[in-house]
Amino acid sequence: MTVLKTSMRNFFAHKGRMALSAVAVLLSVAFVCGTLVFTDTMNTTFDKLFAATSSDVTVSSKEASDTGETTADNGKPPVMPASVVDKVRGAQGVKSAEGTVFSTSVTVVDADKDNLSPSSGAPTIVGSWNSNDARTMAISSGTAPKGSDQVMVDADTVDKHDLQLGDEISLISAVGTHTAKISGIADFEVTNPGAAIFYLDTKTAQQALVGEPDVYTNVNVTAASGVTDAQLKKNVLAETGGDYKVMTAKETADANQDDVAEFMNVMKYAMLGFAGIAFLVGIFLIINTFSMLVAQRTREIGLMRAIGSSRKQVNRSVLVEALLLGVVGSLLGVGAGVGLAVGLMKLMGTMGMELSTSDLTIGWTTPAIGLVLGVVVTVLAAYLPARRAGKVSPMAALRDAGAPADAKAGVVRAVLGTLLTAGGGYALYLAASADKAKDGSLWLGLGVVLSLIGFVVIGPLLAGGVVRVLGALILRMFGPVGRMAERNALRNPRRTGATGAALMIGLALVACLSVVGSSMVASATDQLDKTVGTDFIIQSDRGQLVTPEAVKAAKSTPGLDHVTQYKITEADYTTPDGKTLKDTDITAADPTYAQDLRTKTVAGNLADAYKPDSMSVHEKFAEEHDIQLGSKIKVDFKDGATAELTVRAITSSDVVIDAGSKYMSIATLAKYVPADKMPLDQLIFASAKEGQQDAAYKSLKSALHDYPQYTVRDQTDYKEALKDQIGQLLNMIYGLLALAIIVAILGVVNTLALSVVERTREIGLMRAIGLSRRQLRRMIRMESVVIALFGALLGLGLGMGWGATAQKLLALEGLKVLEIPWVTIGGVFIGSAFVGLFAALIPAFRAGRMNVLNAIATE
DSSP, X not given: OHHHHHHHHHHHHTHHHHHHHHHHHHHHHHHHHHHHHHHHHHHHHHHHHHHHHOOSEEEEOTTSOTTSOOOOTTSSOOOEETHHHHHHHTSTTEEEEEEEOEESOOEEEETTOOBOSOXXXXXXXXXXXXXXXXXXXXXXXXXXXXXXXXXXXXXXXXHHTTOOTTOEEEEEOSSOEEEEEEEEEEEESSOOOSOEEEEEOHHHHIIIIISOSSEESEEEEEEOTTOOHHHHHHHHHHHHTTOSEEEEHHHHHHHHHHHHHHHHHHHHHHHHHHHHHHHHHHHHHHHHHHHHHHHHTHHHHHHHHHTTOOHHHHHHHXXXXXXXXHHHHHHHHHHHHHHHHHHHHHHHHHTTOOOOGGXXXXXXXXXXXXXHHHHHHHHHHHHHHHHHHHHOOHHHHHHOSSOOOOHHHHHHHXXXXXXXXXXXXXXXXXXXXXXXXXXXXXXXXXXXXXXXHHHHHHHHHHHHHHHHHXXXXXXXXXXXXHHHHHHHHHHOHHHHHHHHHHHHHHHHHHHHHHHHHHHHHHHHHHHHHHXXXXXXXXXXXXXXXXXXXXXXXXXXXXXXXXXEEEEEEEEEEEOTTSXXXXXXXXXEEOTTHHHHBOOOEEEEXXXXXXXXXXXXXXXXXXXXXXXXXXXXXXXXXXXXXXXXXXXXXEEOSOOSTTTTOOEEEHHHHHHHSOGGGOOOBSEEEEEEOTTOHHHHHHHHHHHTTTXXXXXXXEHHHHHHHHHHHHHHHHHHHHHHHHHHHHHHHHHHHHHHHHHHHXXXXXXXXXXXXXXXXXXXXXXXXXXXXXXXXXXXXXXXXXXXXXXXXXXXXXXXXTXXXXXXXXXXXXXXXHHHHHHHHHHTHHHHHHHHTOOHHHHHHOO
């Protein structure tokens, strides 16, 4: 009880000093709990949506995926004949059966050709209005579609794009373009996570999406009273003879949930990973806080020991304070985490993914995990300072105002830090020397962990040398004030090292990712320059296939030398070694593709692969299956006949663009695959006549104006798009890393604040002998800057080492250019100085306001 009372008294006596450490715990716990609440809420939203939209039993083509969203190579959804509906209705236990048609491979534009698809990446769904949809959609304005000139739109899409009844929109599918006017607006009865939905009547949907009458993509089956979904599925399977895919409502909902689970898990664990980094940074802050509090209370601890307190009691007293800090910070963090989750939901709303707060899901495990993590991390971080406090003898404490340095611990730290750093460096060397990226990645991970821990351990030893260099370069120009700032930073190397290490972790990751991102862009750009000979690339950014009408429009563009079509299909291979490879890709292109992509060959001539009944394979494939020039491969085309193709070329596997591709001509593919089963183009290439590139670029854009689902890019555009994609990913990661950097800034603030309190009497004496308030504030700011720059130097140096090693592994995959983004690195270093200035504002202000006489009288 005495220990508890003492701890409570000390905790509340130093509540101001504890505040910043509590904020660090709060932020870290909030990020963990916010991530869990946010992802749980998204799961709840999708669960409700899939449960509400699934009929008791769904019948679909066997070619369709379990979610029903598969699009065939011809750009159309897999369909079944209308006769299947009558078969299903004849099954025992069926109350009703209704055929429907839908597709997710449709682009919808308004009268101005502006795309109406969600910007969040959610699907655009065009389908027939049916009774199953009527369960989840309520018509709020107008009427359901009743003819080919009518379409109904969901209310969210109408609001986002300011649409109205009577507005004309166009639905562009593989079949062609269908234009209709908005006849109705439907509201979601369940939360819509961002999809755009358009309804046609059934006959129009069949023609607009499939181009055939009397076909359906799905049959929605409702069970009669007393019939379970499982029994109904069994009966429908018996009636249809197993020719179609039959799934219960639960199976359909589970398949849809599995479809989004991968994305959800990646997002969840990525965010939790960054929360873990924030926790790691927070550990340094907590260690620093308790180390300084213990040092400042050395006399008090000595008196407690002198009057009979044992080492265990002193140790427990400090740990109880840490427990209180962890509990308070974690409780506040759990509440903040719920607020963060709501904020993330609102942010997703601005990006087009609507999430309702009515679905907010807070499982009991979320606050439990937050509390356990926050408390355990805080207590563990405070263990070393508590142990150090318990070791102080009563007489040593009464003689000295500060805790004595442990020379033995310093030697152990130096040896351990050197070994860890050397081990990390050797692991990074092994990673850079690896022959396979998979093997090297394991060494890279080990090297990152060991070198990071090594730098953290050895940081106090590095602080002396680095701070002296920084002081000579930066602080000396400020005269005596700068020299005092340098000495203050050097006074306690352990504190400076721990504070700098907190900032080092976040900046090391920033530097590493910057190097990797810049190297990827530079490598891809280099590959484009070396291998891509075409002038223009036409493709859909949403993965839609290129329709024959769009290809025709491109080919009719004046100023073009040639247009190359590019298709990918699947086939079963039987190779010379007797193996059969199922569902293996093969690329069919026009012979001009050999000019458009200058793929290196190790045997033969790639142009020969486009001859009749010929193909190419890549080097690794040839080695694995004993293939040589002239070898025959039996290729059983999906939806087509079986061909025996001769290998005319073997391409290098050491490429980035089209890595692993096997080529043949479109003419050969057409020989074995019926015209109505021919796959649509994945993308097309175009090259201008000599000297007509600019004119052809404008003409090509104009020719494809009526096909807004496709983007025309020249090589410069393509490089910019690639750079933007990587840049967006890096910006998102930097945003998440900002949490760790914020916690590190709090660490600098806390260190300076406690340092000012520790040096109260010294500050009073300096003020008494003539140091002005302005000089005092400048001294503290300079101390903060040099600590921040120390952490930045270690972090940026370490991160560039990690990034350079990672690039060596990327080089094994063809990304061979190492590029250090010096502008970014320099900007981060300079920004670190401003971080130091910002962190020192409050401590410097408080120091400047001290009463000189009261400060001198402080013991």
